[in-house]
Amino acid sequence: MKNDFRSRNHPAYWAFIVHRLSGVLLALFLPLHFWALGQALQGAAALDGFLRWTEHPLVKFAETGLVLLLAAHMAGGLRLLALEFLEWREWQKTLLAAAAGISLVAALAFLLNLV
Amino acid sequence: MENLKVRIWRGAEEGGFQEFEVPRQESQTVLDVVTYVQRKCDPTLAYRFACRVGVCGSCAMTVNGESRWTCRTHVSKVAADNRLEIAPLRNLPVVKDLVTDMREFFDKWAKARGRFTGSKTRKDAFERVSPESKERRRVDAGIECIGCGVCYSACDVVSWNKDYLGPAALNRAWTLINDVRDTARAERLAAVAGDAGCHACHTHLNCTERCPKGLSPTAGIAGLKRAVLAATLSGEI
Amino acid sequence: MSRRSEVLLWGAQRISAMVLALCVIVHLVTMIYAVRSGLSAAEILGRTQGSVAWFAFYTLFVAAVAVHAPIGLRTIISEMCNWRGRGLDLLTAIVGLSLAMWGMRAVFAVFGGGA
Numbered sequence: 455m456k457n458d459f460r461s462r463n464h465p466a467y468w469a470f471i472v473h474r475l476s477g478v479l480l481a482l483f484l485p486l487h488f489w490a491l492g493q494a495l496q497g498a499a500a501l502d503g504f505l506r507w508t509e510h511p512l513v514k515f516a517e518t519g520l521v522l523l524l525a526a527h528m529a530g531g532l533r534l535l536a537l538e539f540l541e542w543r544e545w546q547k548t549l550l551a552a553a554a555g556i557s558l559v560a561a562l563a564f565l566l567n568l569v
Numbered sequence: 570m571e572n573l574k575v576r577i578w579r580g581a582e583e584g585g586f587q588e589f590e591v592p593r594q595e596s597q598t599v600l601d602v603v604t605y606v607q608r609k610c611d612p613t614l615a616y617r618f619a620c621r622v623g624v625c626g627s628c629a630m631t632v633n634g635e636s637r638w639t640c641r642t643h644v645s646k647v648a649a650d651n652r653l654e655i656a657p658l659r660n661l662p663v664v665k666d667l668v669t670d671m672r673e674f675f676d677k678w679a680k681a682r683g684r685f686t687g688s689k690t691r692k693d694a695f696e697r698v699s700p701e702s703k704e705r706r707r708v709d710a711g712i713e714c715i716g717c718g719v720c721y722s723a724c725d726v727v728s729w730n731k732d733y734l735g736p737a738a739l740n741r742a743w744t745l746i747n748d749v750r751d752t753a754r755a756e757r758l759a760a761v762a763g764d765a766g767c768h769a770c771h772t773h774l775n776c777t778e779r780c781p782k783g784l785s786p787t788a789g790i791a792g793l794k795r796a797v798l799a800a801t802l803s804g805e806i
Numbered sequence: 807m808s809r810r811s812e813v814l815l816w817g818a819q820r821i822s823a824m825v826l827a828l829c830v831i832v833h834l835v836t837m838i839y840a841v842r843s844g845l846s847a848a849e850i851l852g853r854t855q856g857s858v859a860w861f862a863f864y865t866l867f868v869a870a871v872a873v874h875a876p877i878g879l880r881t882i883i884s885e886m887c888n889w890r891g892r893g894l895d896l897l898t899a900i901v902g903l904s905l906a907m908w909g910m911r912a913v914f915a916v917f918g919g920g921a
Contacts, residue, residue: 455582455631455656455657455659455660455663456659456660456728457634457659457660457722457723457725457728458634459634460633460634460635461631461634461635461636461659461723461775461779462725462773462775464774464775464778466772466773466774466777466778467773467774467775470771470772470773474882477875477878477882478879478882480875481875481878481879484871484875484905484909485905485908487912488908488909488911488912489908489912490912491850491912491913491915491916492908492911492912492915493915494847494850494851494915494916495911495914495915498847498848498851499847501847501850501851502846502847502848505845505846505847508845509844521834521837524830524833524834525830525834527830528826528827528830528831528834531823531826531827532827534772534823535820535823535824535827537772537787537791538772538791538794538795538820539791539795539820542710542785542788542791542792546774560834560838563838564834564837564838564841567838567839567841567842568841726885729885729886729888730884730885759809762809762810762812762813763809763812763813763816764807764809764812764884764890766809768812768813768816794816797813798813798816798817801810801813801814801817802817806810
């Protein structure tokens with residue numbers, strides 16, 4: 455028999471879900487990101503042609519989401535590196551709170567500069 | 570006090586929950602509830618226990634979805650609105666009702682080289698190990714494991730990778746790696762390496778969250794990850 | 807795959823993670839700064855074109871991500887799809903090489919393109 459959500463409902467597991475989901479989504483986004491920057495091979499006008507698209511509010515919203523994913527994957531990853539590579543301490547909740555805080559601050563700073 | 574509504578798993582892998590009414594009592598444990606059902610309601614109910622005081626590690630079950638030792642789990646702590654759902658441990662084959670086949674759990678301890686290997690005989694003097702040494706402190710942090718299987722049952726990596734050695738076996742290996750008397754370090758590091766060993770752990774902390782003895786197998790697994798990587802890079806294994 | 811290779815793969819993912827953490831911090835700060843007056847080809851290319859420092863930074867960034875992402879995807883696929891073995895390892899290598907090449911195309915585009 456397998457476990458259900460009841461055994462997984464604790465902060466470290468939520469962090470795992472965030473880390474895995476953000477990792478997969480970022481990996482899927484990367485080829486698109488590289489393609490967009492590759493437009494510059496056809497000249498600045500081509501890149502601008504693509505970037506005009508980013509003026510759309512919906513795209514701005516998605517961009518902010520991507521920044522949040524990136525910041526969350528990085529901060530959560532630093533938390534994992536600390537747990538795996540440093541001598542064990544009772545600081546899991548502190549690390550988690552710090553990772554969540556850093557992610558939100560980064561996304562908010564991006565959003566405020568974007569609008 | 571109101572009666573408890575208790576749903577208990579009946580059958581093996583295939584089966585279903587059967588509901589019982591059990592009188593609520595003061596200081597009642599989940600094991601008390603199961604014992605009541607077997608003695609007063611249905612003597613064919615199969616379950617396992619021995620010491621009743623948190624030493625032997627044989628009464629672990631899944632209570633309201635969470636793996637727990639039942640002898641020291643008070644009903645008051647887990648029975649939301651007087652309801653209990655009691656099932657066998659996860660990730661292990663069910664023999665009957667609340668009894669699981671724990672062979673693979675213990676076989677993996679052997680696979681992780683969980684047995685002490687020394688070089689001395691009874692004619693040698695005792696090894697002197699300072700209680701203050703880093704190694705001894707690491708051993709202390711993991712040594713109280715009673716082999717109940719709660720961590721193995723709670724671990725998702727075990728569910729996702731049937732070869733994964735699991736938290737208890739790896740925790741045991743970590744205590745031996747830090748036992749300065751042990752002589753099987755390299756073999757043990759090799760045994761716990763890779764995708765079925767310590768490096769499969771995702772630091773979900775399910776084991777740490779659920780261990781009834783308050784141990785953190787995750788801590789030991791993290792130590793193994795580092796030790797195995799270092800041994801691999803230095804060519805020791 | 808031998809156990810030794812599995813351990814080295816794990817180590818490579820952690821070391822690339824440490825590199826990526828630094829790269830992502832720089833990337834986040836750059837992005838938050840860059841979007842202040844809207845995204846434009848002039849802004850991006852003005853910063854990157856002919857800049858050896860940015861070229862080196864993005865090359866390192868692409869290399870680290872080309873190591874990090876495929877190893878993570880390999881783990882996720884093996885756990886979620888119960889697929890292990892040589893086929894999966896081959897796929898991991900292909901994903902890594904594709905990311906590296908596609909990413910370097912983008913790096914060259916913003917370094918030299920659009921003139």
